[in-house]
Amino acid sequence: MPSIDGVLLHMSSPIPGASESLRFLQDNHIPFILLTNGGGKLESERVAELSAKLNVQLTVDNFVQSHTPFRQLVSPDSPDSLADKTVLVTGANSSKCRTIAETYGFRNVVTPTDILVAHRDVWPFEPLLDSVHMKEDARPLPKPIFTPGKRLEDCLKIDAMFVFNDPRDWAVDIQLITDLLMSQEGYIGTFSPRNGNDSLPGSGWQGHGQPELYFSNADLFWSTGFHQPRFGQGAFQAAVAGVWTRITGGHELRRKVMGKPYEETYRFAERVLNSYRNELLRNGTGHVTAPPLRSVYMVGDNPESDIAGANDYNSEAGTDWRSVLVRTGVWTPERGGEEALQGRFKPKMVVNDVREAVRWALQKEGWKGVF
Numbered sequence: 001m002p003s004i005d006g007v008l009l010h011m012s013s014p015i016p017g018a019s020e021s022l023r024f025l026q027d028n029h030i031p032f033i034l035l036t037n038g039g040g041k042l043e044s045e046r047v048a049e050l051s052a053k054l055n056v057q058l059t060v061d062n063f064v065q066s067h068t069p070f071r072q073l074v075s076p077d078s079p080d081s082l083a084d085k086t087v088l089v090t091g092a093n094s095s096k097c098r099t100i101a102e103t104y105g106f107r108n109v110v111t112p113t114d115i116l117v118a119h120r121d122v123w124p125f126e127p128l129l130d131s132v133h134m135k136e137d138a139r140p141l142p143k144p145i146f147t148p149g150k151r152l153e154d155c156l157k158i159d160a161m162f163v164f165n166d167p168r169d170w171a172v173d174i175q176l177i178t179d180l181l182m183s184q185e186g187y188i189g190t191f192s193p194r195n196g197n198d199s200l201p202g203s204g205w206q207g208h209g210q211p212e213l214y215f216s217n218a219d220l221f222w223s224t225g226f227h228q229p230r231f232g233q234g235a236f237q238a239a240v241a242g243v244w245t246r247i248t249g250g251h252e253l254r255r256k257v258m259g260k261p262y263e264e265t266y267r268f269a270e271r272v273l274n275s276y277r278n279e280l281l282r283n284g285t286g287h288v289t290a291p292p293l294r295s296v297y298m299v300g301d302n303p304e305s306d307i308a309g310a311n312d313y314n315s316e317a318g319t320d321w322r323s324v325l326v327r328t329g330v331w332t333p334e335r336g337g338e339e340a341l342q343g344r345f346k347p348k349m350v351v352n353d354v355r356e357a358v359r360w361a362l363q364k365e366g367w368k369g370v371f
């Protein structure tokens with residue numbers, strides 16, 4: 001189960017051995033899924049790109065990206081479904097994030113660009129229009145934001161906020177996210193009278209029906225084509241949390257974070273892997289001949305997300321997750337070194353690259369073939 005960035009690709013360049021490793025697994029019916037903290041595109045779009053870059057036929061059935069589990073939040077079976085709630089989504093291209101959210105089943109999606117275009121004064125400086133906030137992608141707001149004199153019921157109420165992938169306009173996004181965290185019940189433009197009231201729990205902050213804030217990954221760094229790791233969505237999250245602590249005089253930002261290393265994402269990925277494996281190993285008569293999944297090899301480049309996540313995960317099916325760290329990504333002996341691999345960050349094995357990771361796994365599983 002490989003991470004993508006730093007294991008298979010550096011941006012769009014395949015890492016040596018990546019294509020042949022995936023093709024070997026595929027040719028030998030060894031099930032695998034790609035489990036990435038990346039996002040910002042529809043699964044189908046990303047899978048088509050990866051198949052072309054890695055020259056191997058991938059499908060959405062063996063692919064989980066950071067925000068794929070958001071789909072569960074609009075499941076018709078969920079009693080707290082957000083399908084009909086109004087949500088704010090942002091990311092590198094908030095219009096694309098809206099398309100993804102609507103494909104998942106969110107029916108009332110607002111973006112920062114919609115708000116900026118409708119209320120230009122919500123941000124006093126020249127916003128990154130045309131490069132980030134594409135005016136032509138903006139939609140009219142379902143209701144205007146609150147301004148003094150308006151009745152709340154006539155104003156826009158946001159019920160949840162989602163960061164799908166790494167935003168580009170951190171300033172506007174942090175402004176709007178914190179506006180909502182300070183608001184009364186998610187009405188942008190209001191300021192809850194409970195904020196800073198020390199007689200209330202948490203001094204009243206985030207205590208007046210403000211919308212939940214969901215991040216899809218916590219990676220402080222990720223591995224790109226540059227020789228040093230670059231900021232990931234976790235850096236944006238730290239910026240939001242830092243501004244929030246400054247606003248509240250020291251209170252922690254309450255938020256929900258998904259993606260690796262969190263158990264929710266590993267549980268979701270294990271289910272995807274099992275259903276993909278069952279399909280792959282179904283025999284001609286339609287019966288699944290394979291025994292239950294015994295071990296999973298999590299091949300990652302980031303000790304904080306890939307290694308810790310696999311080490312921490314207690315499989316509901318009793319599957320043994322084995323973490324394997326490669327030297328081609330975020331972690332290197334020079335940057336992180338052995339000190340970074342203690343405790344929950346300690347991999348079962350450290351190898352040079354994904355090809356060696358596959359070789360080690362095959363050997364552990366007593367594979368007789370040659371790779």
Ligand code: G3P
Binds near residue numbers: 003005035038221
């Ligand atoms: O934004 C992508 C980055 O956070 C890491 O992705 O594939 O290495 O889990 P991946």
Ligand code: MG
Binds near residue numbers: 004006007223301
């Ligand atoms: Mg990675």
